[in-house]
Amino acid sequence: MYNESMYRLGSKRSTIREIFEYAKKRSAEIGAENVFDFSIGNPSVPAPSEVNEAIARLVQETPSVALHGYTSAQGDKEVREKIAANFTRRFGVPLSGDDLYMTCGAAASLTITLKALSVEGDEFIVFAPYFPEYAVFVKNAGAKLTVLPSNENMQPDFEALEKALSPKVKGVLINSPNNPSGVVYTEKTIKRLAKILTEKSGEYGAPIYLISDEPYRELVYDATTKVPCVMAEYENSIVCYSYSKSLSMPGERVGYIAVNPKMEENRAIYAAICGAGRSLGFVCAPALFQRVAAECDGLTADLSVYKRNRDLLYNALQEYGYTCVYPDGAFYLFVKALEEDAAAFCERAKKYELLLVNGADFGAAGWVRVAYCVQTERIEKALPLFKKLAEEYK
Amino acid sequence: MYNESMYRLGSKRSTIREIFEYAKKRSAEIGAENVFDFSIGNPSVPAPSEVNEAIARLVQETPSVALHGYTSAQGDKEVREKIAANFTRRFGVPLSGDDLYMTCGAAASLTITLKALSVEGDEFIVFAPYFPEYAVFVKNAGAKLTVLPSNENMQPDFEALEKALSPKVKGVLINSPNNPSGVVYTEKTIKRLAKILTEKSGEYGAPIYLISDEPYRELVYDATTKVPCVMAEYENSIVCYSYSKSLSMPGERVGYIAVNPKMEENRAIYAAICGAGRSLGFVCAPALFQRVAAECDGLTADLSVYKRNRDLLYNALQEYGYTCVYPDGAFYLFVKALEEDAAAFCERAKKYELLLVNGADFGAAGWVRVAYCVQTERIEKALPLFKKLAEEYK
Numbered sequence: 001m002y003n004e005s006m007y008r009l010g011s012k013r014s015t016i017r018e019i020f021e022y023a024k025k026r027s028a029e030i031g032a033e034n035v036f037d038f039s040i041g042n043p044s045v046p047a048p049s050e051v052n053e054a055i056a057r058l059v060q061e062t063p064s065v066a067l068h069g070y071t072s073a074q075g076d077k078e079v080r081e082k083i084a085a086n087f088t089r090r091f092g093v094p095l096s097g098d099d100l101y102m103t104c105g106a107a108a109s110l111t112i113t114l115k116a117l118s119v120e121g122d123e124f125i126v127f128a129p130y131f132p133e134y135a136v137f138v139k140n141a142g143a144k145l146t147v148l149p150s151n152e153n154m155q156p157d158f159e160a161l162e163k164a165l166s167p168k169v170k171g172v173l174i175n176s177p178n179n180p181s182g183v184v185y186t187e188k189t190i191k192r193l194a195k196i197l198t199e200k201s202g203e204y205g206a207p208i209y210l211i212s213d214e215p216y217r218e219l220v221y222d223a224t225t226k227v228p229c230v231m232a233e234y235e236n237s238i239v240c241y242s243y244s245k246s247l248s249m250p251g252e253r254v255g256y257i258a259v260n261p262k263m264e265e266n267r268a269i270y271a272a273i274c275g276a277g278r279s280l281g282f283v284c285a286p287a288l289f290q291r292v293a294a295e296c297d298g299l300t301a302d303l304s305v306y307k308r309n310r311d312l313l314y315n316a317l318q319e320y321g322y323t324c325v326y327p328d329g330a331f332y333l334f335v336k337a338l339e340e341d342a343a344a345f346c347e348r349a350k351k352y353e354l355l356l357v358n359g360a361d362f363g364a365a366g367w368v369r370v371a372y373c374v375q376t377e378r379i380e381k382a383l384p385l386f387k388k389l390a391e392e393y394k
Numbered sequence: 395m396y397n398e399s400m401y402r403l404g405s406k407r408s409t410i411r412e413i414f415e416y417a418k419k420r421s422a423e424i425g426a427e428n429v430f431d432f433s434i435g436n437p438s439v440p441a442p443s444e445v446n447e448a449i450a451r452l453v454q455e456t457p458s459v460a461l462h463g464y465t466s467a468q469g470d471k472e473v474r475e476k477i478a479a480n481f482t483r484r485f486g487v488p489l490s491g492d493d494l495y496m497t498c499g500a501a502a503s504l505t506i507t508l509k510a511l512s513v514e515g516d517e518f519i520v521f522a523p524y525f526p527e528y529a530v531f532v533k534n535a536g537a538k539l540t541v542l543p544s545n546e547n548m549q550p551d552f553e554a555l556e557k558a559l560s561p562k563v564k565g566v567l568i569n570s571p572n573n574p575s576g577v578v579y580t581e582k583t584i585k586r587l588a589k590i591l592t593e594k595s596g597e598y599g600a601p602i603y604l605i606s607d608e609p610y611r612e613l614v615y616d617a618t619t620k621v622p623c624v625m626a627e628y629e630n631s632i633v634c635y636s637y638s639k640s641l642s643m644p645g646e647r648v649g650y651i652a653v654n655p656k657m658e659e660n661r662a663i664y665a666a667i668c669g670a671g672r673s674l675g676f677v678c679a680p681a682l683f684q685r686v687a688a689e690c691d692g693l694t695a696d697l698s699v700y701k702r703n704r705d706l707l708y709n710a711l712q713e714y715g716y717t718c719v720y721p722d723g724a725f726y727l728f729v730k731a732l733e734e735d736a737a738a739f740c741e742r743a744k745k746y747e748l749l750l751v752n753g754a755d756f757g758a759a760g761w762v763r764v765a766y767c768v769q770t771e772r773i774e775k776a777l778p779l780f781k782k783l784a785e786e787y788k
Contacts, residue, residue, distance in 0.1 A: 001601060001658075003512055003513055007669055010667065043459065047462050051458075059446050065439070069437070072414075104676065108676070116396060249681075253681075268401055274403075276403075278530060280674050282501070283499060288645070288683075289682075
């Protein structure tokens with residue numbers, strides 16, 4: 001009567017969405033102030049004031065039909081040109097507006113890119129821990145997801161990569177700053193990745209694409225942390241971006257796909273992206289917010305809150321005896337569960353109204369993810385609960 | 395290296411988009427005032443003032459994080475409840491917020507619904523003339539499109555339907571007011587359709603869904619024209635809606651899927667829709683515009699312009715000797731080409747800078763579509779050109 005696999009996807013929501021809905025229900029029962037929802041990556045910091053200012057100005061100054069009308073399927077030309085020029089200036093990669101395709105956010109950037117590239121039998125590689133929706137998106141493209149381990153620093157396990165590569169591998173999908181580990185891939189990592197992919201592409205006579213999912217690109221907290229631009233290191237690379245986190249507007253669904261201008265058959269790949277967007281039903285990215293994004297491109301919400309949260313949480317949890325990955329960026333802390341079964345650990349945390357996400361969903365059994373994109377006061381109030389939780393295990 | 399079928403979709407854009415881009419180029423060459431682009435269904439009438447007022451108020455009154463944050467995947471609860479209550483009041487079908495799933499516009503409503511319902515080997519039926527992207531969307535769902543003829547009044551050919559129905563047919567997809575014919579399906583048509591589908595569903599022991607694509611629902615011009623609500627007539631029905639045309643904001647990508655509360659397994663179908671939305675990468679419909687849509691639901695842009703255009707164009711073209719379908723609604727006039735080959739006719743029209751869409755793309759060889767959602771002045775200026783074009787054939 002209907003598609004069973006879609007039914008399962010829809011009725012068994014992602015764990016994160018599940019907890020998000022549980023938190024809403026629990027908040028109604030005991031008051032939102034008593035529920036510590038560390039499950040969802042919903043920015044807690046307002047959008048920079050420029051976002052609402054841009055909305056107000058655009059609404060005032062632009063005739064309605066132009067403002068709210070369709071843009072070209074790949075996005076408004078001026079928007080693309082402005083963002084491409086910024087990209088060129090910031091990352092030193094000469095990008096033109098025609099290398100950019102505006103999307104309805106990161107998920108769309110990924111489903112479109114994967115669908116554009118995939119043919120039957122294709123495989124995409126990710127490194128654990130990884131954002132679990134990748135599995136859904138890769139499946140939608142008719143391809144297979146292969147999950148490889150990371151090393152102890154949460155950088156890719158290159159030996160595993162070299163073993164796993166084969167002519168069936170269409171691409172490697174990375175996410176740095178990483179959700180859920182918060183780790184940033186170093187320049188050394190990207191260079192080594194590029195070297196291996198270049199060699200293997202040559203060996204197989206077909207490009208292996210590097211797809212870089214970068215919604216957290218601007219969310220790094222130490223002056224020494226740099227997020228290297230994959231395009232500078234590897235020609236057959238595609239950047240999937242979203243303004244959700246940088247501009248604190250995840251509900252507005254706007255992002256882009258940038259196709260490396262140096263990529264082999266750049267124009268054909270770009271056309272396939274246009275085709276995939278059309279096929280999936282995207283038509284164009286939301287028009288007003290395309291323009292808002294262009295005006296605010298490069299700005300960020302006030303990241304000092306996330307930095308404060310990170311420092312507070314990381315330091316306290318280390319002190320309480322938790323093992324944590326030091327998060328260079330994003331707004332997640334990856335913590336080792338205090339018992340082997342992370343699901344049981346999450347259930348025990350629930351007793352304290354601490355809502356954590358089981359790392360198993362990210363391909364990392366025995367870990368949990370704590371999204372610290374909340375008000376600092378929530379962290380402060382939660383710390384004694386994390387302490388009590390740790391004490392249960394002593 | 396990439397998906398060839400996506401490449402073809404992206405490099406050979408829809409004819410409509412193709413002309414849209416040609417018009418832009420041509421306008422740059424000879425001035426926009428000399429190009430008569432009747433190709434794209436981009437509303438020419440400003441959004442009702444309530445749209446921009448709602449944007450301004452929401453931006454002023456709603457905290458940024460709530461305003462621009464993720465909504466539930468199925469859409470903001472209050473938004474869904476408000477729209478459902480309006481739906482109930484307007485159409486007499488008791489709809490709840492949980493029967494509604496907010497989408498990124500009509501294309502998304504369709505790709506999600508089709509993907510939710512389809513299993514391998516499924517078939518969907520449409521009646522020509524039909525919106526050509528249906529073929530793309532049905533293919534994306536892994537199903538097969540079967541095109542049936544309409545009768546001389548552009549209502550479905552029921553004999554053809556009865557012959558074409560089989561246990562493989564998962565659904566019938568209708569679009570009324572119709573793009574490209576402008577015709578509204580009468581209550582008699584919907585009742586007869588419901589009767590046939592009920593009988594055949596019973597015979598096969600599985601529901602045949604009626605999917606009603608209704609972006610033009612409010613765009614009708616005669617007091618006597620009523621657009622019947624399919625849900626009142628047929629239980630296994632799904633309404634796909636978009637605010638693009640009614641509120642003149644096609645670029646903002648907001649619409650919904652309404653699942654008939656009386657449908658068999660309503661909850662499972664709804665879950666499959668949630669799953670399909672997730673799988674395709676939609677996450678949630680644009681948050682601010684979900685709320686704008688809820689506030690403006692039931693309003694329309696100033697339709698008097700379209701009515702004036704319709705009357706002007708229809709009457710003049712009839713007078714010049716064209717054969718036209720009388721359009722009850724939408725903003726398209728379907729006109730018989732003056733030579734057998736409508737492509738040649740469109741090329742000849744181009745000489746007069748009249749940009750028309752070949753009906754072959756809508757499954758109706760020998761016809762052309764004239765989108766009259768333009769400024770009335772454009773129609774007035776184009777009429778002498780239509781006259782000259784007709785004279786060429788005398």
